[in-house]
Amino acid sequence: MSTADLITDIYERLFRAFGPQGWWPGETPFEVCIGAILTQNTAWSNVEKAISNLKAAGVFDPEALLEVDHSTLAAMIRPAGYFNQKARKIKDFLSWFKEVGGFEAMKGMETSALRESLLSIRGIGPETADSILLYALGRPVFVVDAYTIRVLSRHEIIGPDANYYDVQSLFHESLPPDPQMFNEFHALFVRLGKTRCMKRGPACPDCPLETLPGYPPIVDRP
DNA sequence: CCCCAGGCGTCCA
């Protein structure tokens, strides 16, 4: 079985097991951008609390949010953790957003150029930039996260030293550039990450990847 | 009490 076939097989297994995930769990492209920053190494349930606070305060738009001072913003996003760092990241993103000309201008930019520009913002790394490209703008960019690398590594589809770009290239070379499919696939990896078989302890008996080469997926299971 | 979550920047070798 080729690597491309294995990846396609993983997608089909996950989709069969979990069904469509309906990502991104936000209503607007702007909400995707703010959510992508707030969810860095943070449970989504905590991000929801932070976004609720912003909406309740009536500042959940690019112009108003930029006017909120640092400590006020930090207090409002407190449930999402790392609030001082994330308040700064949001401000830096909003300054960039205003400078570049908003979503209309972003839509006119080439994906690679837009990606580079997003990465130049302090606090926007590869996963956050790619989340914005895919989930806010519908670009065919595969979002890699810790779960993705963990799964592929533990099934020995990639080496233990593979980095973000190695893994992203693998998906880009193995799959057609279909934003809807990339959308679903990444969401399914996250969904798998919430299951028992991705954590320490006994494997889950009905893991969708159970019969894949390299199972059990958690090789460092105690 | 513990571990972990949809990362990222900095520092240091």
Next chain:
DNA sequence: TGGACGCATGGG
């Protein structure tokens, strides 16, 4: 380049 560390709350 890449590993260790700080950042912080909330849920299991």
